[in-house]
Amino acid sequence: MTIGKKILLYLVLILSGFIMFFPIVYAFMISFMQGGEVLQGKLIPENFTLTNYLNAFEKVPLLRYLINSLVVSTVIMLGQLLLCSLAAFAFVFTKFKGKNLLFMLFISTMMIPWEATMVPNFQTIQSLGWLNSFPGLTIPFFAMAFGTFLLRQQFKTIPIELYEASQVSGVSRFKFFLTVVLPISKTSLITLGIYCFLTAWNMYLWPLLVTNDEKVRTVQIGLKQMQTQEIASEWGVVMAGVMLVILPTLLLIFVGQKRLQEGLTRGAIK
Amino acid sequence: MSSLNMNVDPKRPTLRKNRFSLASFEGWLYVLPSFILFIIFLFYPMVRTVYLSFFYTDTQGKPLSFAGWENFTTLLSSTSFLTSAKATFLFVLYTVPVGVILALALALLANQKLKGIGFFRTIFSSTMGMSVAASSVIWMFIYNPSIGIANKILNVFGFADMHFLLDPNTALLSVAIATIWMNTGFTFLILLGGLQNIDSQLYESARIAGVSSSYSFRKITLPMLSPTLFFVLTVTMINSFQSFGQIDILTKGGPIDSTNVIVYSIYKDAFINYNIGSASAQAVLLFLCVFILTVIQFKLGERKVHYQ
Numbered sequence: 001m002t003i004g005k006k007i008l009l010y011l012v013l014i015l016s017g018f019i020m021f022f023p024i025v026y027a028f029m030i031s032f033m034q035g036g037e038v039l040q041g042k043l044i045p046e047n048f049t050l051t052n053y054l055n056a057f058e059k060v061p062l063l064r065y066l067i068n069s070l071v072v073s074t075v076i077m078l079g080q081l082l083l084c085s086l087a088a089f090a091f092v093f094t095k096f097k098g099k100n101l102l103f104m105l106f107i108s109t110m111m112i113p114w115e116a117t118m119v120p121n122f123q124t125i126q127s128l129g130w131l132n133s134f135p136g137l138t139i140p141f142f143a144m145a146f147g148t149f150l151l152r153q154q155f156k157t158i159p160i161e162l163y164e165a166s167q168v169s170g171v172s173r174f175k176f177f178l179t180v181v182l183p184i185s186k187t188s189l190i191t192l193g194i195y196c197f198l199t200a201w202n203m204y205l206w207p208l209l210v211t212n213d214e215k216v217r218t219v220q221i222g223l224k225q226m227q228t229q230e231i232a233s234e235w236g237v238v239m240a241g242v243m244l245v246i247l248p249t250l251l252l253i254f255v256g257q258k259r260l261q262e263g264l265t266r267g268a269i270k
Numbered sequence: 271m272s273s274l275n276m277n278v279d280p281k282r283p284t285l286r287k288n289r290f291s292l293a294s295f296e297g298w299l300y301v302l303p304s305f306i307l308f309i310i311f312l313f314y315p316m317v318r319t320v321y322l323s324f325f326y327t328d329t330q331g332k333p334l335s336f337a338g339w340e341n342f343t344t345l346l347s348s349t350s351f352l353t354s355a356k357a358t359f360l361f362v363l364y365t366v367p368v369g370v371i372l373a374l375a376l377a378l379l380a381n382q383k384l385k386g387i388g389f390f391r392t393i394f395s396s397t398m399g400m401s402v403a404a405s406s407v408i409w410m411f412i413y414n415p416s417i418g419i420a421n422k423i424l425n426v427f428g429f430a431d432m433h434f435l436l437d438p439n440t441a442l443l444s445v446a447i448a449t450i451w452m453n454t455g456f457t458f459l460i461l462l463g464g465l466q467n468i469d470s471q472l473y474e475s476a477r478i479a480g481v482s483s484s485y486s487f488r489k490i491t492l493p494m495l496s497p498t499l500f501f502v503l504t505v506t507m508i509n510s511f512q513s514f515g516q517i518d519i520l521t522k523g524g525p526i527d528s529t530n531v532i533v534y535s536i537y538k539d540a541f542i543n544y545n546i547g548s549a550s551a552q553a554v555l556l557f558l559c560v561f562i563l564t565v566i567q568f569k570l571g572e573r574k575v576h577y578q
Contacts, residue, residue, distance in 0.1 A: 009382055016376060017393045023451065024396065026419065027408045041417045087304040096297030102305065109308055111564040112316050115512050115533045116553040119322070119540045120315035123331055143307035173296060202401035204515035205533075209541065220403040224519055227407050235411060242404045253399035257392050257459070265463025265498070 024246070031239035038235045052240035056226070059234075061214055062241060065222035069201055070248075072218055075138045076200035077193050084147035084192065085185075089177050091148070092155040093163055109145045115205065122209055132213040141200065147192050150263065154188040155181060191263030194256045201249050219245050316557065322550035329544035341551035351552070353527045354535040357442055361531050362510045364446035365453070369506055372450065373457035374499070378491075380458070381465045391462065398455030402515030409448035410435070410520055435521050438528040445520050445529055449513060457502050464498025465491070504567040508560050532556050 001009075030038060031052055032045040056062050090096070091103060121140060130136030158181060166176045182189070207218045217225075226241050253260070323341055325333035345351045380391045397405070412418045413434040421431045434444040468491065476486040492499075514533045517523060523530035523538065530538070532552060540549035 006384065009379070009384060013379055013384075013387075013390050016379065017390050020376075020451075020454065021393050021396060023405070023408045023412065024400070026412070027404075030411065039417055041419075041422060043419075083304045083307070086300040090297045090300035094294075094297030094300065096294035099297065102301060105308070106304075107568075109312055111561045112312055113508065113512055113556055113560040114312075115514065115536065116557040116560070117312060117315035117319060118536070119331060119546060119549055119553065120318040121311055122541075124310065124315065140307070140311040143304040143311075148304065198399060202403075204402050204518075205537070208518070220401050220515075223401075223403045223407060227410065227519065235417075238407060239411070242407050246400055246404045249399035249401065250396060251399075253396055253455075254392055257395050258388075260398075261391075261395070261459045261463045261466075264460055265467065 024250075027239045027242050030235060031243045033236045035234065035236065052236040053244070055234075055237045056240040056244065059237060060222055060226050060229075060241070062219070062222060062244065064214060065217055065219040066244065068216055069219040071134065072137050072203075072207075073197050073200040075134065076141050077196040079138060079142035080144050080147055080196045081189060081193055083142045084144055084151050085182065085189065086177075087143075087148045088151035088155050089181060091152050092158075093173065093176075093181075106145045106148060109143075118205070118209065125210055131210050132216050134216060136210045137207060137216065137218070140206075144196075147196065150192055151185065151188060154185045158184055187259070188263060191256070191259045194252055194260055195264065198249055198252060319550045319553045319557070322546055323554045325547055327546040327550075329546075331540075331546040337547060341547045345548060345551050345555075350527060350530075351535070354530045354532060354552075357528060357530055358511065358532045360442055361446055361449075361513065361529075362507060364443060365449050365510045366503065366506050369450045369453050369457060370499070370503055373454050373461055373502070376454070376458050377461035377465055380462055395455045395459045395462075397452055398459060400452060400455070402452060403519060405448065405452045406516045406519035409444075409451075409516075412448075413444055413520075436525060438525045441521050441525055442529045445516055448520065449510070449516055452516070453506060453509065457506060460502050460505075461495070461498060464495050467498075468494045500567070500570065504563055508563055511556065511559055511563075 026043075029044055032048045033042065034046075034051075037045060087106070091099065125131060125136045125140070128136070130139075162180060163176065166180065171179075202220065203218070204220050207221050208224075211217045211221060223238075223241055223245055226238050322331065322333060324337055324339075326335050326337045326340075327333050376394045380387060380394055412420050415421060415431060415433050415436070420434060424430070424432060432440060435441050472490050472494070473486060476490060481489075512533055513531055514537065517529055517531055517534045518537075521529040523534050533556065536549045536552045536556065539545045539552065
């Protein structure tokens with residue numbers, strides 16, 4: 001590659017990187033501004049004080065919402081990892097009647113948009129008495145076809161001899177699953193876990209439907225609430241809220257970007 | 271049913287046949303939790319939605335009397351649904367092609383072997399960590415007619431101020447631009463993965479043969495990337511059909527229904543107007559769109575996209 005071409009590439013990279021990242025930097029800058037500065041349309045705050053962040057915690061129960069979101073996302077992630085790995089294990093290491101039919105059923109779940117089912121789902125949750133509760137926010141999402149396929153791909157790379165050896169030595173299937181399959185697949189499980197957590201943390205429509213109580217409300221809905229209440233003058237506080245909401249997931253992306261890319265591609269195309 | 275019992279993978283040595291129904295029972299046991307949840311929270315509600323779409327319902331969603339195709343015919347002749355359908359298709363049209371091309375350009379850029387490229391890859395994929403709510407709040411500010419940066423940029427280039435989200439002519443396009451930005455991270459990440467899976471020896475031989483880079487792009491990159499590209503196209507299209515959060519925060523379906531896309535319309539009918547029959551009929555139409563797209567994806571991508 002010639003020097004000229006390299007410089008050109010870097011310029012294009014920097015320019016597109018700047019454009020892509022600009023909205024986030026913009027929000028970061030505004031999160032430090034006072035009302036007057038925001039109205040003047042400034043780009044850089046006069047000084048970086050944490051007033052807006054403290055206000056964000058005072059004006060809405062943001063800490064409560066953050067904890068709720070953390071609980072909901074972690075529970076969904078663990079539930080999905082458990083159910084997906086169990087199902088994937090059955091598809092790879094066991095034989096049973098109707099297995100292929102069941103596999104078709106798993107594939108067909110990908111053809112049903114979740115939004116098309118939200119009315120009866122809401123009624124189900126309501127009749128279970130799960131409105132405004134953690135089970136209502138989490139359990140409907142535990143089963144996941146994509147995750148099952150991703151882990152199935154991974155489990156298929158485990159040598160069958162390993163399984164047969166364990167069978168010969170009288171190790172139960174479940175013990176084989178726990179002590180061999182899961183540890184070997186650690187990388188895939190972490191990748192899927194990151195993906196599940198991200199998706200769960202960012203959920204919007206379902207929490208909007210099933211919560212109207214601060215005790216279980218997630219941070220995404222808290223953000224909407226902030227934005228509608230505070231819009232008049234306190235954009236700085238709203239943006240401070242935005243920064244707090246995106247911090248955990250942005251960190252996850254920074255740490256896990258490479259893993260996520262490899263894992264998701266494997267799940268998508270193979 | 272035993273005729274359906276194919277091997278998991280023909281290349282793989284088969285498991286010893288289980289003669290004991292106990293072992294078969296164990297297999298079921300592992301799949302059971304997922305199976306039960308799929309039945310309760312996906313298959314049952316889908317069937318129920320189809321069922322409700324043929325009934326007049328009360329405000330609680332209890333079916334009152336059989337309506338036949340009435341809900342559908344009412345929908346198809348109502349201007350508000352036609353506006354909503356038009357908004358949905360325009361929204362898909364605005365977001366999908368541009369979004370995929372943009373992400374592809376970024377992925378090609380980030381696939382270069384340069385020092386510090388990892389940094390740019392992280393930046394380009396960063397919007398994957400942005401929730402729809404947080405992104406929408408940021409874009410709401412960007413589009414603010416008096417203090418947002420969008421109008422400042424327009425002014426720099428000599429254009430007059432615009433009322434992005436408040437003007438029925440520009441609202442949908444403005445939401446689409448915000449959506450493209452939100453989706454880029456995910457699309458970029460998948461496409462970059464696809465690019466990196468292409469055997470580098472292909473490029474090496476092309477280089478030795480002395481072909482131009484545009485030729486090797488057309489003859490190596492695009493064909494090798496096509497399964498990934500196809501997957502991404504379908505997924506973005508389905509996602510686009512399902513957009514909700516950005517509409518709820520940025521425009522609430524307005525002004526004058528210009529951004530009332532299908533999922534928002536279902537939400538409004540079901541949870542604000544309590545017209546469950548109409549909402550269910552719309553949900554059935556949404557299901558059909560997504561169903562057809564997925565079937566096309568499976569059929570056309572069959573050779574490359576294996577699930578077996």
